[in-house]
Ligand code: GKR
């Protein structure tokens with residue numbers, strides 16, 4: 174089997190005005206769809222976070238990918254490394270999503286190869302990763318504060334009578350009662366059991382109040398997580414941690430860096446989770462030396478693919494780390510890949526993050542994948558089990574061209590509604 178072509182299609186996906194420590198989501202989230210065409214007439218799909226820089230790196234990789242056998246993942250990885258040069262921690266920025274382009278290229282190409290391999294042998298990707306550790310993958314409700322009045326058309330028109338999740342997606346949630354209402358609407362629509370609140374947008378005590386309100390509102394045992402994306406000092410993290418002790422399932426990146434996280438962990442005794450201080454294999458020695466976290470949030474887009482994430486899972490076992498899964502705004506190709514991967518990792522025991530309910534647009538045949546009681550049933554179809562809806566892809570590519578965005582920059586979006594607003598690596 175040989176790869177005969179590689180299509181790289183940037184798309185822009187409608188996104189609500191979600192707030193985080195770095196600012197505000199733009200009206201569109203950028204993704205890039207990778208399609209590998211094989212000489213037997215089949216195609217394989219991958220999806221990665223979009224940016225002009227990642228697209229250029231994918232374009233540069235194309236030359237070495239075409240002509241390869243998709244089963245020869247080691248050769249493909251080596252040739253991409255040789256062509257693009259390896260990234261490294263220094264290439265990472267401070268917001269949670271700025272990472273070296275190389276891991277995105279590896280992940281987009283590798284997932285598309287797995288899709289091709291699955292189609293070639295008539296087996297789902299999960300079977301190529303060692304088989305199912307579970308038949309259903311649990312996801313978590315991922316709550317956000319929103320900026321009233323910002324953002325573009327979410328596809329609801331002017332329907333102010335929207336109810337349930339559609340209404341919660343449209344309207345701002347700004348106080349603890351609003352956050353509880355958003356959680357109720359999201360859980361009602363999708364059945365999620367665990368709840369994560371994206372913090373770092375408002376003064377820490379207000380966000381802690383929202384968590385405490387959810388603790389009151391939901392049955393005891395509902396796993397709750399808070400993620401301020403490292404914008405709090407160690408002292409603030411410890412003080413808020415004291416308020417949330419016994420309430421949080423895990424405390425996600427309250428403060429920056431492995432040493433700071435280790436100190437908060439020591440002083441509060443709360444399980445700490447990260448997708449910011451331990452985000453690559455290079456970070457593992459530091460993670461172990463500091464004992465920076467209890468749970469690592471994997472992400473195949475950032476760890477370099479599905480196989481790399483399985484390697485990470487073994488490291489987590491060896492060093493006593495739990496494993497969860499991080500997400501960024503995405504469509505169904507990534508969600509399918511996340512589901513096969515999570516199903517194949519026995520020690521990935523936490524409900525995975527997903528932004529999927531926030532996005533209305535989709536590129537796969539049949540529209541959005543459906544959650545069943547907060548989980549996705551692992552597909553038995555060959556490959557990822559999703560097919561490309563080419564008209565939808567063309568429409569979202571057209572949306573990309575029209576919107577003029579070339580990278581994610583939440584600070585610039587925030588400045589559009591609050592001129593002069595500045596990202597601060599430590600705000601509180
Ligand atoms: O979508 O605003 C967002 C999140 O803050 C995202 O960018 C983070 O990467 O979900 C992420 C996280 O868990 O840190």
Ligand code: MG
Nearest residue numbers: 400425426448
């Ligand atoms: Mg996080």
